[in-house]
Each structure stands twice: as C-alpha cells, then as structure tokens.
Amino acid sequence: MTAAVEVVDLVKHYPKSAHNAVDGLSFRVPPGEIFGLLGPNGAGKTTTVGILTTRVVLTSGYAAIGGVDVARDPVTARSKVAVVPQRVNLDRSLNVRQNLLFHASYHGIGRTERHALASELLERMGLADKSRARVDDLSGGQAQRLMIARALIHHPEVLFLDEPSTGLDPQARLFVHDRINDLRAEGVTVVLTTHDMKEAEKLSDRVGVVDHGRMLTVDTPAALIKSLPGSGTVDTRIRPNGADRDKLTELLAELPGVRRVEPLSGPATADGTDPEIALRLYVDADPGSLLGPVAAELHEHDVVVSDLSPGSASLEDVFIELTGRDLR
Amino acid sequence: MTSTARSSLRAFWAVLGRDVFVTGREMPSFLAQVLVQPVALLFIFGKVLGQLGYTQPGYAQILLPGMIALNSFLVALQNTSFPLVLDFSYSREIEDRLLAPLPITWVAVEKMLFGALRGLFAALLMFPIGLLMLGNVTWDLSGLPFAVLCMVLGSLAGGAVGLTVGAAVPPRRINIMFAVILAPLIFTGASQFPWAQLDQLRWFQVVCAFNPLTYVSEGMRGALLPDVPHMAPWVCVLALLGACAVFGALGMRFFLRRALD
Ligand SMILES: Nc1ncnc2c1ncn2[C@@H]1O[C@H](COP(=O)(O)OP(=O)(O)OP(=O)(O)O)[C@@H](O)[C@H]1O
Ligand SMILES: [Mg+2]
Numbered sequence: 001m002t003a004a005v006e007v008v009d010l011v012k013h014y015p016k017s018a019h020n021a022v023d024g025l026s027f028r029v030p031p032g033e034i035f036g037l038l039g040p041n042g043a044g045k046t047t048t049v050g051i052l053t054t055r056v057v058l059t060s061g062y063a064a065i066g067g068v069d070v071a072r073d074p075v076t077a078r079s080k081v082a083v084v085p086q087r088v089n090l091d092r093s094l095n096v097r098q099n100l101l102f103h104a105s106y107h108g109i110g111r112t113e114r115h116a117l118a119s120e121l122l123e124r125m126g127l128a129d130k131s132r133a134r135v136d137d138l139s140g141g142q143a144q145r146l147m148i149a150r151a152l153i154h155h156p157e158v159l160f161l162d163e164p165s166t167g168l169d170p171q172a173r174l175f176v177h178d179r180i181n182d183l184r185a186e187g188v189t190v191v192l193t194t195h196d197m198k199e200a201e202k203l204s205d206r207v208g209v210v211d212h213g214r215m216l217t218v219d220t221p222a223a224l225i226k227s228l229p230g231s232g233t234v235d236t237r238i239r240p241n242g243a244d245r246d247k248l249t250e251l252l253a254e255l256p257g258v259r260r261v262e263p264l265s266g267p268a269t270a271d272g273t274d275p276e277i278a279l280r281l282y283v284d285a286d287p288g289s290l291l292g293p294v295a296a297e298l299h300e301h302d303v304v305v306s307d308l309s310p311g312s313a314s315l316e317d318v319f320i321e322l323t324g325r326d327l328r
Numbered sequence: 329m330t331s332t333a334r335s336s337l338r339a340f341w342a343v344l345g346r347d348v349f350v351t352g353r354e355m356p357s358f359l360a361q362v363l364v365q366p367v368a369l370l371f372i373f374g375k376v377l378g379q380l381g382y383t384q385p386g387y388a389q390i391l392l393p394g395m396i397a398l399n400s401f402l403v404a405l406q407n408t409s410f411p412l413v414l415d416f417s418y419s420r421e422i423e424d425r426l427l428a429p430l431p432i433t434w435v436a437v438e439k440m441l442f443g444a445l446r447g448l449f450a451a452l453l454m455f456p457i458g459l460l461m462l463g464n465v466t467w468d469l470s471g472l473p474f475a476v477l478c479m480v481l482g483s484l485a486g487g488a489v490g491l492t493v494g495a496a497v498p499p500r501r502i503n504i505m506f507a508v509i510l511a512p513l514i515f516t517g518a519s520q521f522p523w524a525q526l527d528q529l530r531w532f533q534v535v536c537a538f539n540p541l542t543y544v545s546e547g548m549r550g551a552l553l554p555d556v557p558h559m560a561p562w563v564c565v566l567a568l569l570g571a572c573a574v575f576g577a578l579g580m581r582f583f584l585r586r587a588l589d
Binding site for chain 2: 014050053054055056057073074075076078079081083085087088089090091092093094098099102103105106107108150
C-alpha cells in the first residue's frame with residue numbers, strides 16, 4: 001500500500017547555516033495513522049513539515065505525500081495536504097468566516113458546499129459567535145482553532161499539526177485532542193509535532209524521536225517505554241531524619257534490580273528543618289516486587305517513609321534518555 | 329487540460345477573487361490613494377500655474393496624458409509592491425495562498441496582474457477628472473486606441489517593476505522605498521514634460537530613458553497630441569514589452585526566493 005507520508009534520506013541545508021537542519025531523515029506513515037514527531041527545539045521538525053507541505057525546498061533525498069513526490073509535483077502534493085503551522089498565518093484582511101471561505105475556494109470547493117462547511121466547522125470549533133470577528137481580535141487559542149478549521153475545510157488526505165496545543169488552555173487542549181481523535185475515525189492521516197509527551201503518548205499511534213535532523217527511533221509509545229532500560233519506577237517520599245540525601249540515593253541505587261535513582265521535585269516544607277525528599281527509582285524488575293526491599297533498606301537507616309508507589313516510565317523518560325538533558 | 333492545470337486555473341481565479349474582494353471593501357481608501365496625488369499635480373501645474381501665468385498656455389494639454397500615464401504605471405507599481413512587502417513580513421499572510429494548489433509563479437503573476445488592473449482603473453479615472461478640471465481638451469481621438477494600448481502596457485510594466493521591488497525590499501526598509509524608488513520614478517518619467525524636447529538637457533534625457541514610465545507618457549502623448557514632438561510609437565511599445573519581460577522575470581525570481589525557504 002502507498003504510504004500517506006514517505007520520507008527517505010531527507011536532507012535540508014539552509015543557506016548560510018553551519019549544520020543541516022534535516023540530516024538524513026527517513027520515516028513512513030501509513031494511511032490513517034496518527035504519527036507523533038518529537039524532538040528538542042531546533043531538531044528539524046518544522047523544517048520537515050515545511051518540506052512535506054512544499055513550503056521548504058529540500059536539498060536532497062525524497063519526500064512524498066500519498067505517492068506524490070513533493071519536489072517534482074508540488075501542486076498535486078499541495079492539494080493533498082493541510083497544515084496548522086506553529087505560527088499564526090491567518091489572512092488579516094479577511095474576517096474569521098472569510099478566512100475559511102476563501103481558503104476553500106482556493107482549493108476548488110464550490111460555493112454552496114464551502115458555506116455549509118464553514119458554518120459547520122465554526123460551530124464544531126466553538127467559533128460560531130466569532131464568525132464576523134477580525135482575525136486580529138482573536139485570542140491565541142481562538143486563532144489556533146480557526147487554523148485547524150481552515151486546515152480541515154478542504155478535506156486533506158494528510159494533516160500536519162505543528163505544535164497544535166502550545167498556548168492553549170486545558171479546555172481548548174482537550175477540545176483539540178478530541179478533534180484529532182475524530183480525524184482518526186474519519187481515516188485522515190495526521191502528523192503531529194509536539195513537546196508535550198503526555199499529548200504524544202495519548203494521541204499518537206506511533207512516535208518518532210528526531211534530534212539534530214536525524215530519526216533516533218520510531219515505534220509505538222508503549223513499545224518505546226518498554227524498551228527503556230529501567231522502564232519500571234518506584235516513587236518514594238521520605239523524611240531522612242538527618243541521614244544524608246546523597247548517601248541514601250547511593251544506597252537505594254545499589255539494591256538489586258534498581259538501575260538509577262533520580263530526585264523528584266516534591267513539595268518543600270515550610271519550616272525547612274527536615275524537608276521531605278522525593279526520589280524516583282528506575283527499576284528493571286517488576287516495580288511491585290521491589291517495594292519490600294526498598295522499605296526494608298530505608299527502615300534500616302531510620303528513614304520515615306511517607307509514600308512508596310510503583311509505576312512505569314513515561315514517554316518523557318524515553319525522550320530524555322534518547323536526547324539527553326542539555327538545553328538546545 | 330490535465331486536472332492539475334484545471335485546479336491551478338481555478339485556484340488562480342480564487343486568489344484573484346480574494347484581492348478583488350479586499351479592494352472592493354477598501355474602495356474609499358483605494359480611491360484616495362490613487363487620486364489625491366495626480367489630481368493635486370494636475371491642479372497645481374495645469375490650473376494654478378497656468379492662471380498665474382507661469383506656464384505657457386497649452387501646458388495643461390501636455391500634462392494630462394502624462395498624468396494618466398503616471399497613474400497607470402505608478403499605481404500598478406505601488407499596488408503590487410506595498411501589499412507584497414506586507415505579505416512577506418512577519419505575519420506571512422500570503423502563506424495560505426502559497427499553499428493553494430497552483431504553481432507559486434502563478435501567485436506572483438496574480439499579484440502583478442492585480443496590481444496592473446488597479447493601475448489601469450486609476451488611469452481610466454483620470455480621463456473624466458482631467459476633462460472636468462481642465463475644461464477644453466483638444467485630443468486627436470484617432471490616437472485613442474494606441475493610447476489605451478500604452479496604458480495597458482504601462483500598467484503591466486508597473487506591476488512587473490512592483491513585483492521586483494516588493495519581493496526585493498525587506499519589510500523594515502519599506503519607508504525608504506518611497507524616497508529612493510518612487511520619487512525618482514515620478515520625476516524622470518516624462519509625464520510632466522515631452523521627452524523629445526529635452527535635447528538641451530542631454531544627461532537628463534538619458535536618465536529618463538531608463539524609466540519605463542517615459543515610454544508610457546511619450547506613447548500616450550504622441551497618440552493624443554501628435555503635434556507635440558514625441559518618441560516613435562514602435563519604440564514605446566518595444567521598450568514597454570521589454571520592461572514587462574525583464575522585470576517580470578526578475579520579479580518572479582525574487583518572489584520564488586522569498587516564498588520558499
Ligand atoms: N528559514 C531558516 N533559515 C535558516 N535556518 C533555519 C530556518 N528555519 C529553521 N532554521 C534552522 O534549522 C534548524 C531546525 O529548525 P526547525 O524549525 O525545523 O526546528 P524544530 O524542530 O521545529 O524546533 P522547535 O521545537 O523549536 O519548533 C534550527 O537550527 C533552525 O535554526
Ligand atoms: Mg518547530
């Protein structure tokens with residue numbers, strides 16, 4: 001079957017830049033999939049989306065939408081995609097509804113149909129009462145929802161969402177998530193970039209982690225988490241009663257089955273004399289079976305344990321493990 | 329026709345339709361923009377100076393075709409370049425049209441064509457206004473078709489130069505555009521004087537020959553006032569076609585460079 005999105009050895013070099021923004025990237029997205037593209041700032045996500053939506057000219061490699069080579073036939077490729085960009089690019093000379101209507105007319109949707117679609121989408125995006133508002137008068141979240149409506153009005157085969165929920169309040173974010181899930185039901189392929197790991201985990205069928213323009217790994221969120229060494233966790237909150245925190249950390253890390261121990265930011269106590277500390281143990285074994293040994297070890301050192309709970313690593317842990325802690 | 333060509337054509341009309349719609353809504357400000365300057369020039373040079381006796385009788389006759397030419401070329405130029413500079417500025421409003429299913433060069437052509445249409449409209453408006461203001465105008469009406477041809481070519485050349493300028497000037501430089509580009513074009517375009525009579529001022533005549541507006545003014549004046557010394561009509565047509573081709577191609581290249589990363 002033809003992939004909805006296919007990228008092979010993609011390279012993008014911006015003029016006057018020292019590094020390739022995209023540097024040998026490859027991935028495939030089958031039709032109907034929701035694919036999450038993750039990566040630190042500057043990893044090349046927006047550039048990749050730009051190439052696939054024909055806004056950015058590739059340097060070398062191959063990129064195709066539904067089998068249509070974006071470099072050779074950009075016009076056909078453009079008719080198959082829609083994009084919600086990272087930055088607002090609404091037409092400020094037009095009002096909210098006109099933005100939808102003209103976009104639809106560029107894509108050849110007939111008058112009656114585009115009026116019906118515009119009304120329906122404005123309703124669905126919660127913008128019906130803003131239909132005559134100037135674009136400049138929309139809030140950030142409303143502009144974002146309008147851009148999503150605009151992207152959907154011409155029935156794209158592949159929808160690119162570049163950080164769709166940055167700047168949205170929790171209600172709007174959930175709302176956007178629901179709309180993305182609707183698209184899954186309609187069989188629209190979605191490529192989504194995000195920094196929100198919970199969002200990626202929740203929405204994506206598969207995720208790819210990109211760094212320095214290269215694909216580090218591609219898999220389902222569950223498989224990625226499972227593949228992480230020490231993918232189980234034990235969170236504990238303790239009162240050290242005078243014991244040294246670094247020493248405790250070391251002791252716990254030496255328990256069989258524990259890979260590493262990292263401090264979690266817990267609530268600071270007001271008096272500051274004997275604060276609680278929270279630690280996360282990354283473990284190879286079943287986290288439940290380690291509760292006993294951990295409790296015993298802490299008890300032996302006179303440490304008061306106020307919480308001890310098993311859990312599993314998250315996509316964020318995978319992300320940090322793959323791309324490191326350094327700021328970009 | 330292939331389906332791509334059909335969808336491109338449809339998108340082209342839709343993009344043009346968007347510009348027509350936006351202009352229609354901003355009609356008063358558009359009229360102010362295209363009329364105030366030429367009407368003021370016509371009034372001062374054609375009427376006031378004439379009545380005070382500082383210009384020879386008949387100067388207004390020479391001025392009117394030049395003002396019509398000026399409007400066709402300059403309004404087309406401004407109406408292509410200014411919106412383009414804004415379109416490519418931080419808000420990147422043009423992006424939605426660049427992502428429509430038509431070749432990017434067609435978007436450039438649309439910008440140019442629409443600017444030219446506005447120029448043509450502004451030039452046509454000058455006819456009744458000039459006639460009203462100056463009273464008696466003695467034109468050779470048999471030259472009207474050629475004058476209209478010059479006006480059309482002048483608008484297209486203005487659109488082409490506007491595309492080049494609009495795609496080349498970065499948004500933060502827009503304020504110097506008027507001083508260094510528009511003002512010189514206004515005064516070296518033979519719209520206030522017959523170019524053919526400049527032989528006493530040879531260097532200035534040579535400078536004016538580089539301004540496409542000169543050929544619009546000379547072509548129109550030659551057609552409507554055949555007794556005034558003027559450039560040969562075929563030279564005007566050829567020069568304007570050349571300007572359209574050269575600036576059209578250059579503008580398209582600049583536009584592509586701005587539109588795509
Ligand atoms: N127009 C451009 N000209 C030159 N360099 C660019 C341009 N756009 C992006 N870059 C560079 O290319 C690299 C990748 O940028 P890109 O925007 O694709 O990253 P990203 O993964 O989307 O980052 P973020 O998460 O911050 O949005 C960066 O180093 C950036 O500085
Ligand atoms: Mg980005």
